[in-house]
Amino acid sequence: VSPVSGRELDPARALEAARQGDRGALARLVSLVEAGGPPARRLAALTFPLAEGSYSVGVTGPPGAGKSTLTDGLIAKAREAGHQVGVLAVDPTSPVSGGALLGDRVRMQRHAEDEAVFIRSMASRGHRGGLAAAVPETIRLLAAAGMDLVLVETVGVGQVEVEVASTTDSTVVVVNPGWGDAVQVGKAGLLELADLFVVNKADRPGVEEAVRELSSMLDLSRPGGWRPPILATVASRGEGLEAVWEELEKHRTYLEEEGELARRRQDRLLAELRAALSDLIDARISSAFGGELVESVKAEMAAGRLDPGAAARRIADALAS
Ligand SMILES: Nc1nc2c(ncn2[C@@H]2O[C@H](COP(=O)(O)OP(=O)(O)O)[C@@H](O)[C@H]2O)c(=O)[nH]1
Ligand SMILES: [Mg+2]
Numbered sequence: 001v002s003p004v005s006g007r008e009l010d011p012a013r014a015l016e017a018a019r020q021g022d023r024g025a026l027a028r029l030v031s032l033v034e035a036g037g038p039p040a041r042r043l044a045a046l047t048f049p050l051a052e053g054s055y056s057v058g059v060t061g062p063p064g065a066g067k068s069t070l071t072d073g074l075i076a077k078a079r080e081a082g083h084q085v086g087v088l089a090v091d092p093t094s095p096v097s098g099g100a101l102l103g104d105r106v107r108m109q110r111h112a113e114d115e116a117v118f119i120r121s122m123a124s125r126g127h128r129g130g131l132a133a134a135v136p137e138t139i140r141l142l143a144a145a146g147m148d149l150v151l152v153e154t155v156g157v158g159q160v161e162v163e164v165a166s167t168t169d170s171t172v173v174v175v176n177p178g179w180g181d182a183v184q185v186g187k188a189g190l191l192e193l194a195d196l197f198v199v200n201k202a203d204r205p206g207v208e209e210a211v212r213e214l215s216s217m218l219d220l221s222r223p224g225g226w227r228p229p230i231l232a233t234v235a236s237r238g239e240g241l242e243a244v245w246e247e248l249e250k251h252r253t254y255l256e257e258e259g260e261l262a263r264r265r266q267d268r269l270l271a272e273l274r275a276a277l278s279d280l281i282d283a284r285i286s287s288a289f290g291g292e293l294v295e296s297v298k299a300e301m302a303a304g305r306l307d308p309g310a311a312a313r314r315i316a317d318a319l320a321s
Contacts, residue, residue: 011043018145023118026145030120033137044137047144054143056150057248060165060190061174062181066200067153068107069235070174070244074151075111077245083149085111086142087119090135090154090164118147132163133279136272139167162189167268169261170251172244174198175214177206182213191221194228195251198244202232226254284319293318 009028017025033040059067059074071087078085087108111117122134135152142150154164165171173194175181185191199210211230218228229247233240255261288294297314300306306314 009039011039012046015043015046015141015144021115021146023115026118026141027120029141029145030122030138033134033141034122036134040137043141047137047140050144051140052143054139054148054150055252056139056143056152056168056170058152058154058165058168058171059174060154060161060171060193061198062176062184063155065174065176065181066233066235067155067174070172070198070200070233070241071151071153072108072111073235073238073241074245074248075108075117076238077241078149078151079111079114079116081245084116084147085118086139086145086147086150087117088135088138088142088150088152089119089121090131090152091121091123118142118145132167133272133275135164136167136268159189162193165190166193166271169255169264170195170248172196172198172248174200175210176201177204177210179206179209179213182210182217185214186217191217195226196228196244196247197230198240199230199232200235202240203234203237207232226251281319288315288319 009032011029011032014025014029014032018029029043032043057074059071061067068089071089075085075087089105089108105112105119105121108119111119120138122131122138139150139152150168152164152168154161171193173185173190173196175185175197177199185194197214199207199214211232214230231240231243231247233244235241252261255264293315297306297311301308301311
């Protein structure tokens, strides 16, 4: 029996197969991460120590800005530079994994046959641990499977999206000409997150407005350190992509030389730890609410013998022991 067929997937064997280049095995492992639960946890323990050497780049911005088209261009640049490329297209607004993200796949179709490129779409539904948890796990899986560059496309409009966008080493924020998108970027909290701005669809009027708006917002919010460059592109014609790729390389070098890359990664791990811990504790609280202790505490509260704060401490002590 193949390690990757049937309902029971052995994470260790499937990961080994994926590392040997078995893309079917890798696809199934991504599904495993999406599904969550004990097999996903076993996989996470396996991928974590293998993922370190890989670099991740997020591409985020409003729907239709040209993120997929730009990502497609970046895949080409990355392949020229000899990278093995993993691509994760995340659409938190999409109800069905895969199908509704067809646009992303179509945009990147020319790389579908390339053995050194693995493209996967993810939607928000069906993530037991939440999308924000599944994305970093999946990035580590792709890294562990040999992708030394992982590109993550996300729709950057809400809080979840910003959370997802903050799971990569470098973040590219894509907007369109005019000032509307730039204002949205400020509101969504993407200004603080951006390492590089791309004003895409520069074949349309309003490029200067967008650049000016972003630039003045940066003046206000970013006093020192790396100043995100603002680049104009026509992604659909491949124009300006060389500069985007070069700036990404510069940013990576900057992060490495300043010790900032290690710091960022440490911060992200701490954020993951905090989120995972909070999920575990929430689950414990929920299950305690069916149990004897909470029932007896409730009765004592109702009888006026125990105040809610003291009741909570009694339950917390019991949960901790
Ligand atoms: N005029 C113009 N259209 C573009 C450009 N880049 C992408 N598009 C088009 O914009 C639409 C949305 O692009 P897509 O990459 O799917 O955007 P996403 O939703 O941000 O991923 C598609 O029809 C693209 O062909 C560009 O530079 N100029
Ligand atoms: Mg897209």
